[in-house]
Amino acid sequence: xxxxxxxxxxxxxxxxxxxxxxxxxxxxxxxxxxxxxxxxxxxxxxxxxxxxxxxxxxxxxxxxxxxxxxxxxxxxxxxxxxxxxxxxxxxxxxxxxxxxxxxxxxxxxxxxxxxxxxxxxxxxxxxxxxxxxxxxxxxxxxxxxxxxxxxxxxxxxxxxxxxxxxxxxxxx
Numbered sequence: 001x002x003x004x005x006x007x008x009x010x011x012x013x014x015x016x017x018x019x020x021x022x023x024x025x026x027x028x029x030x031x032x033x034x035x036x037x038x039x040x041x042x043x044x045x046x047x048x049x050x051x052x053x054x055x056x057x058x059x060x061x062x063x064x065x066x067x068x069x070x071x072x073x074x075x076x077x078x079x080x081x082x083x084x085x086x087x088x089x090x091x092x093x094x095x096x097x098x099x100x101x102x103x104x105x106x107x108x109x110x111x112x113x114x115x116x117x118x119x120x121x122x123x124x125x126x127x128x129x130x131x132x133x134x135x136x137x138x139x140x141x142x143x144x145x146x147x148x149x150x151x152x153x154x155x156x157x158x159x160x161x162x163x164x165x166x167x168x169x170x171x172x
Contacts, residue, residue, distance in 0.1 A: 006168045007164075008157075014075060016077075020082055021037045031125070052067050061081055077114075087127060098123055099137055118157050121158060121166075135166045136170050
């Protein structure tokens with residue numbers, strides 16, 4: 001039976017079918033988990049991201065959507081890049097956009113027959129989404145997906161202990 005796991009550590013070290021990158025709309029690297037994934041994957045990841053067509057000037061992956069590339073030097077086969085919402089007070093569709101990130105990732109996972117996926121805490125860094133609220137949305141979306149999923153495991157990954165505790169509490 002598929003399950004939800006919570007892991008404290010470095011998402012770039014996980015040997016899975018895919019890890020999810022909390023990317024920006026340009027998909028050209030950045031800070032936080034995005035920068036760590038680009039650094040660990042090597043320069044071919046940046047080349048692959050540059051090859052993703054822009055849907056409008058400067059935007060390869062709009063907020064709430066996802067794109068997939070190879071994992072290159074990562075132990076994961078693929079990187080699913082998704083762009084979470086910037087927190088603007090909670091009345092600007094942030095919850096729905098964050099939930100849409102998970103849905104977009106699931107569609108890619110299904111189309112690539114991925115069985116094991118790890119997610120970071122999307123939008124919880126510089127995008128400022130309240131961590132407890134984001135964790136609740138993440139757990140809800142993952143559990144809804146796992147009810148009918150072909151994936152064997154989904155892992156929520158926290159780089160620091162505080163985020164790990166929030167994710168662990170939300171996962172129950």
